[in-house]
Amino acid sequence: MPVSPSVANNRPSTSGMSLGRFKSMPFNQSSDNILDGCSIKYTQDEIKKKHQQAREKLLAKGMLPLLSQKQTPQILPAQKDQPRNNIHNKGDNRQNKVTDKNKNVMNKNPSSESDLKPDIKTLIEKKRQEALMKLRKRQAQCRLLRERIICLMGPINDEISSLVVAQLLFLQSESSKKPVHLYINSPGGNVTAGLGIYDTMQYITPPVATWCVGQACSMASLLLAAGAPGMRHALPNSRIMIHQPSGGVRGQATDIQIQAEEILKLKSQINNLYVRHTGLPIERIQTSMERDCFMSPIEAKSFGLIDNVLEHPPSHVVEGDNVSSTPVNTTTT
Template sequence: MTLIPFVIERTGREERAMDIYSRLLKDRIVFIGTAITDELANSVVAQLLFLQSEDPKADVHVYINSPGGSVTAGLAIYDTMQFIRCDVATYCIGQAASMGAVLLAAGTKGKRYALPNSRIMIHQPMAGVEGTATEIMIHAKEFKNLKQRINQILIKHTGHPLEKIEKDTDRDCFMSAEEAKEYGLIDHVIEHAPEPPPQA
């Protein structure tokens, strides 16, 4: 069981306790720190939609430390990132693998970051299917469609041709932060948090 820290926020004479993720959300920070599941995706999608309703012109900051996970859950997050009007800055801390790497690359161009010791990994979707021969054929067709969809997303966000994406994702392709920058998955390798914008 994961222990979630609580913080105390003081406003005037009032004190309010909130979990750390709720406090980060106040600063427009969304954290993807586990494998990507339907439950996580629903939470992240809700946070993104909420932040857009709060201020559609302010950036959302998505921090990623994930080994990947469900492709369909990841695509729900991806589509919402593209759907909202806010710019979405993405940051890799630790690792962004599989769907985690796709979400990292999906940030607004020029606002995709990784810390120096981050590891990024892309590959084709993985699946294990049981059932009748017909069921396996149905799932194989869907699996192929998902693979093509992920390839198109990587093409869009890296600028590489299909042939290169297919070759590079045929097996696990690990990259350092600098290599991910050269590849086009991120725009900057940073050691320190960006300076906050001046207060109006």
């Protein structure tokens, strides 16, 4: 297209323009926007050529750093359907990438619904079995309590003592004449907790029959001997042990002396209780309790801790009474 001299003289020089002008303008715009005030239109090839010339001049002067091939601007033809605002397009693409990433994470997650089904079923079955065992245990305890049977199993502590005392008082409220049967399998434990059970056994009006199953050591042997006369039993392979109380303390000398005096008082008190229930002199009780003294059921019977060694359950004599006070099959010496 011919260009008039007047227009050519008024055309702005490309070399005098900053690169920012070319970078700030979209390449797909017409030549009317690129050259303001000029009525001449350029093709895309001419615009690309002029950009390249301006870039080469700036690179020659060292005013423009060398750009990588990926950063080289590309001139694309204008698309009718493509929006001019590229911000929305970038946001949409970013949102699509996040959605695709989440889908990939969900697909790669091993804890899918199908994978969790076996674990959930196993956990539910385990919890069901635990609840069933607890229910059966409570049912067994309730059944035994209806038969006026109390089980003292394990070490004697404040929790066990509170439970046994509550059961003794409950059975007394049910009947003040029917005997209560206390089954003991304990290595002993806290002296004060054991004395709480002992005092309750002596306090209630129903007779308390004691049964040694397994072992009755330390404080448990005193509870075995504290049963009603003629109703203290032990199974043939059980073990009974008596000894003096023990304890530990640390601190100042005066504090240690106070605790030592308290232990000596408890020792004297327990010795007197054994004298009361065995009928032996205090001297023999003190001698036997200086160290651990283990006994078989037959030896415990001769010592006065029990009355009968049972090989078979005693007979029922009265309807409603679970166990008679006179067993039929006993081992005597």
